Amino acid sequence: MTNEGKYVIHATIRTDGTVARKDVIGAIFGQTEGLLGEELQLRKLQRTGRIGHVDVVLHQSRGKVNGEIQLSSSIDQVSTAVIAAALETIDRIGPCKASIKVKRIENIVSAKRDTVIDRAKELLLNIINSGADESRNILEEVRSVLTLETEIDYKGMTAGPNVIESGAIIIVEGRNDVRNLLKYDFKNAIATMGSGIKPELAELAKTKKTVTAFLDGDRGGKLLLMEISGVLGNALTHVAFAPTSREVEHLESKVVTKALGQKETAGKAVARVQTQINRDDDRSVGRGSEALEAPDEIKGWAGMLDALKPRQAVIIQEDGSASDPIGANGLKTALVDSNGSRGLIFAGKVNDRIFDLASGAGIENVLGTSVGKVTRKSGVQAYSAEDL
Secondary structure (H helix, E strand, O other): OOOOOEEEEEEEEEEEOOOOHHHHHHHEEEEEEEEOOOHHHHHHHHOOHHHHHHHHEEEEEEEEEEEEEEEOOOOHHEEEEEEHHOOOOOOOEEEEEEEEEEEEEEHHHHHHHHHHHHHHHHHHHHHHHHHHHHHHHHHHHHHHHHHOOEEEEEOOOOOOOOOOOOOOEEEEEEEEHHHHHHOOOOOEEEOOOOOOOOOOHHHHHOOOOOEEEEEEOOOHHHHHHHHHHHHHHHOOEEEEEOOOOOOOOOOOOOHHHHHHHOOHHHHHHHHHHHHHHHHHHHHHHHOOOOOOOHHHHHHOOHHHHHHHOOOOOOEEEOOOOOOOEEEEEHHHHHHHHHOOOOEEEEEEOOOHHHHHHHHHHHOOOEEEEEEEEOEEOOOOEEHHHHHH
16 A cells, blocks of 8 residues: 555445455446535545555455455545445345444555654664663773783683683683683683583593583584583583573673572483473474485385385394394384394384384484474484385
8 A cells, every 4th residue: 555645444344245345346336326415426536646546455254255445535534424325335245244343544655754753762772771781891802911811722722711620610612611710700611612622622621520510592502512412411410501592602691600509410401401402302393294305325225125024124233134024013122132123123113112112222324114294303313115
């Protein structure tokens, strides 16, 4: 709708039969002609530009029509209201009964004024926030002169100056995380540097009484925790996270202190995060109607699947060889006895039991005749014959 006028009439229309847009427009001009007098004839007002185009949007359903009408007006508000009332007198369009109801008359000038006010408020807040950010940046840049001089290099990893002598260390992800903690007088942080957990970090952690992983509050932070836990083992004693979706390098002093004050024991945190990761994977991978693209290795198992009888299975060993066919009743025992298995082929539907058996044996890929709505669970990816 073009707002060329001062007002816009908004109305709804309903008909008991099927009508077209041109029928509605014709009825508006035709049935109001002579009703409002010479001064308010719509055709004449439109020719002189005092009435805009009639915009009609119709929706047909089960032989009936619902829609909306918009009509812009540059004449005074009294005349506009009279025209709006005249629209409601239209009770038939073509052969169909019709009903038009005016919802409101919009004041365009007022609406524009509200838009200007809202936008001005937004721009003013941007100016204020920009000034506050600039002030903070000045303070941080000046303070960084004091802190950057105190960082050290510990066997290729950026660290605080007390990381060697202190009985406790804080493991973070990157150099900027260490620098941010230094600004708030935490001098015992050390960065993994984002390139895997170095053996030197693991050796250092073993000499400390308290080792805390302080990580970003996103999925990347959770994944890094699992990596740190896998390398450090029991040497990792505590875990702290930045608030959700925030990074350690951007945290303010109060937020850093609060996060470290709420740190969890490592065992509890690792178990909780592992459960979250598995749940997220189960929920986000393989659901819906999207087809999976099986890797070439899995496609190579198709011949073995075709050779199996219903409910039989074979276990793919680490070297790529396959076991003899195994019945469904003996599958659990065979998987427990297997060592280093890399895949499972099952002539049937991959259900929760198959997922659990494969997960318990450390198997990451399963090929079945069919798969339910869930195609990934507990670290196991399932493929069906249709995915090959």
